[in-house]
Amino acid sequence: MSNTTTTTNTPARSWTGRGLARERWHGYLFLAPTLLFLAAVIVLPLFHAFWTSFQRIRGLNSTFIGFANYVRVLEDEAFWHSLRVSLAFVSVSVVAHVLLGLLLALALNKITFARTALRVLFLTPWMVAAAVGATIWLWLLEPQFGVLNYILLSVGIISAPVAWLGTPGTAFAAVTTVEIWRGVPFIMLLTLAGLQTIPAEQYEAAEIDGATSWQKFRHITLPNLKYLLVVASTLDIINVVRHYDIIGIMTGGGPAGATEVLPALLYNTAFRANRFGEAAAIGVLLLSMVLIFAAMYLRITRVGQEDDRR
Amino acid sequence: MSRNALLAAVAVIALAGPAAAQNRVTIQWQTPNLTEAQYEPIWKQTIAEFEAANPDVKVEPILVARRDHWTKFVASAQARQAPCIVAVDLTTAAAEGYLRPMDDLWAKEPASFRDAWAPEMLSAAKWEGKLYGLPNWGGTYAEVYNRELVEKAGLDPKNPPKTWDEYLRWSKALTGPDRWATSILGGKTDTTTRVLLTWIWGNGGEAFNADMTEATFAKNPKSLEAIKFYLGLFTKEGVASPAPTTTNYLEQTVLFAQGKIATMRNAYWSIAKVIGDNPAIEGKMFVAPMPSNIPNAPTLASVSAHSISQSCRYPEQAWRFIKFDMDKKWAIERAVKANWMPLRRDLVNEPELKADPMLAEFVRIGANARSYPLPHPAWADIAVNDIVDAVQKALLEPARTDEIFRDLDARVTRKLRQ
Structure with a gap:
């Protein structure tokens, strides 16, 4: 019943509508801190590990060597x-x-x-x-x-x-x-x-x-x-x-x-x-x-x- | 004092306090020894007195277990956040670019300070001609015996074994039910390598060629003979304690302190550790040169140096602390209480040091010593991984010893030439 009432009070809008598009961005905004945190602690280290695997590391110096480490x-x-x-x-x-x-x-x-x-x-x-x-x-x-x-x-x-x-x-x-x-x-x-x-x-x-x-x-x-x-x-x-x-x-x-x-x-x-x-x-x-x-x-x-x- | 004057004074103190605190820099200090009980009171006192004399510097000790010391240092060095003052495998760390050359700081010091270090001692802290550390303390390896067990076995402590034949005879006499003559070190630390090198040198062998481009553990017949004799104390003669592949410095000293083994090849610092484990053993030990098959065989002297990391933001303050820690007072404290041999040549005749007969004997034995670690950038890897793995394999499969050490030669030679 309550669903019906809500539908009646709020006119149906498509996701392309301006209002909902704004709401969708609000959603992303709320998610942003978590996504940024996950990027910082998972995605970046992962990319860094991939990048490191293509390098020859000598202390603080590194040289790109492609797949040589894998070989x-x-x-x-x-x-x-x-x-x-x-x-x-x-x-x-x-x-x-x-x-x-x-x-x-x-x-x-x-x-x-x-x-x-x-x-x-x-x-x-x-x-x-x-x-x-x-x-x-x-x-x-x-x-x-x-x-x-x-x-x-x-x-x-x-x-x-x-x-x-x-x-x-x-x-x-x-x-x-x-x-x-x-x-x-x-x-x-x-x-x-x-x-x-x-x-x-x-x-x-x-x-x-x-x-x-x-x-x-x-x-x-x-x-x-x-x-x-x-x-x-x-x-x-x-x-x-x-x-x-x-x-x-x-x-x-x-x-x-x-x-x-x-x-x-x-x-x-x-x-x-x-x-x-x-x-x-x-x-x-x-x-x-x-x-x-x-x-x-x-x-x-x-x-x-x-x-x-x- | 009027009320206004009092308020003004309080305001000055209130403002000056934070200002002084803001100017105070913090330098971190990491060595593997800070966690050792016998050294703790000394380093705490050193820091307290240094900070009192240098109110602009705060020294923060980084306590890390010995086995994690290098890992933590490398991780922090890679992040450009390494502690300012460190004691690490100097050649490897310098070659990797983790350390700051100290020649500029050294050059500013007066000759009276610089003369305290012998040139050959300083050369142990150099890499490609640059000074990367100031030698602080060391440890000469010798044979330490439990006098009570020696006497109980009917042996004469005044005539310790000089040759390997005599050593084997003693070892058999010292071995009994649930008690062994010695321990073979085969655990995964570089102590395994240190002791192995002393046996090789004691037989006139060499583990590497002169310019360290080739490993000769199997290639040199004297080296291979020494390795077989040493490991054979466990695999063939049964005079060494069980579980050598998991025996490190810690296990060896515990076994010695508990009277499970009668002799251990170790440095002077092991004496303080053993007494810490079993105070009743104090005064019941004696030290002698390592038995050898050649006249005047060299022993191994481990050199620990204070270095400044490349990422240190306050090298001048770090150098100030290093100099402070090198002072006679602390060197003597370390020698007497923690049993770490001072490396300043001007301390040889200090009465406190001469009064300790065991220290005097270690100093005498150390007159003919080779410095350790060996000078190659790959040394940390070779010492802890390759050599230890070969020792473990040979302990587990003695029949394959020749083949295992031939493989080691090939593997290490490749690394030395990379």
Whole structure:
């Protein structure tokens, strides 16, 4: 009713009308501070990174060299090694995030005792700053004085201190474990929210039909969560592929490059090797990878929205 | 005093105060050592006394962890906002254009001040003939022993090992359950490189040719032999503490302070760090020249210099602070309390310095030392990335040591010639 009244009081005008054209500019004016801010903190640095990737930087002097940095990066085995490490790191982390996040969410959705306290407890790793969490783990895993070795030695699981961050296999496992520890709560939170939107009637009907727990999970829970899990996984990939903090603090990419994911290679190239042009080229290549996943995310969400409308 | 006179005085003070504050300039000071506990009281006192004597200058210390020191400096230098006074890898920073030549400021000083630095010491702070820093403190590397552990192993502290054979014999005697003779440094800092160089030089080897255009870690048989012996203390002999690929200065000194290792190759400043970690160890250490396979083997002397950044807007005030910080008083304070060896040659006979037998021994050992970092613009990259990566790989795959260091030679030689 109120819409009708408004239409009656305000004569319909096209967007080409002078009044509305002015209103449209008012809209842009209101948006201007935000757009300027975003341009300053995102667009300009992005262009600067692109520009830097075409330069040979020597301290405060730079020379335009076209695509030479890209050629050098792509010819360097270190880049391909880092790409392989990144792919392994992201794959293991994301799969574990989703599986453990789903399991925890299912458990928390069932539990009625101390539900809020448990949710807060499981969220703690995600709430702690990554740098702080990584530093805590660094000391827990310390070979001589670390708590983990102390416990394992005490119960006789190991006979000598293990250098968790000192060999390629254990170092990769350690940083991936910490990444999993930190990333599971995010997926758990999303999945828990998704679980609570599944209509209880579907489970009730399945129970009447005599469905087992597994059948209910397979035919009700999973189909209802499918869209959410795909979106969460894609977001998680975008998130994990950019991560540097945990690896930067715990191993710096070592030992012998075993944990040197692309962001670590970027950092080491820029700040240890002082080759900013090459580092910017690595950054642009990394951004391209992230953009592919971002495009996937946008496509998935658009399809999801269209499904909802139907 | 009449009421008008009182009001006038208050007005003058009120106006003069802000005016003086407006004329006061702030200069920033960043060195990797400002965060070290043993140095903190000294630098705080230095700043307080400097500001009292120079009311027009405020010194703002930039506290940054050692591992982030270079990153922060480079980021701020790229933004043309670097702290005025810095202590960084001088050759690399000068070649990158991050530092301001100091020759004009140096030339204005009287001969009495300039004579305090030996020409060879100043040459360590030069790049392409220009002075980019004033050497402030240094550290000569030597072998530090835990006297109690040495005696407990039935060894004689008065006769420390002079050769590698003797060192290995000692190492085996000093190794026991949950205790090792020493630590191999293989963590991702340039301390790994420093210690490796001392072993190479101690065997008569060279890591580079004379004009630093070629790396010879594998090419020089003496160098490769030294590398294998040193890393073999862990991989072959089992006399070094576990996890060498993650062991840096910090871990090494903690292990020594806790009595987990009996000897460490380190500079004088490690003594203060170890005592800070475990006060009970004070007076239970002794220092000796590094065992070597050649007579009169040189050790490594790390030189830290104060430089002025290219983006410093107040070089005259920065120079004033540098001179103040170079004063005898602070050099002695740093030597006695923080264990940093002074580099002014006119301090050699200072009674406070001569009274410390351990410092005297470090000074004696340092009489035959090569200065560090090595003079090449790519040095920071080579020292922290290439050499450390090779050491880590060789520790993980000892059978491939020859191949790993041949690859290192090729990689580093390319960088040296770029």
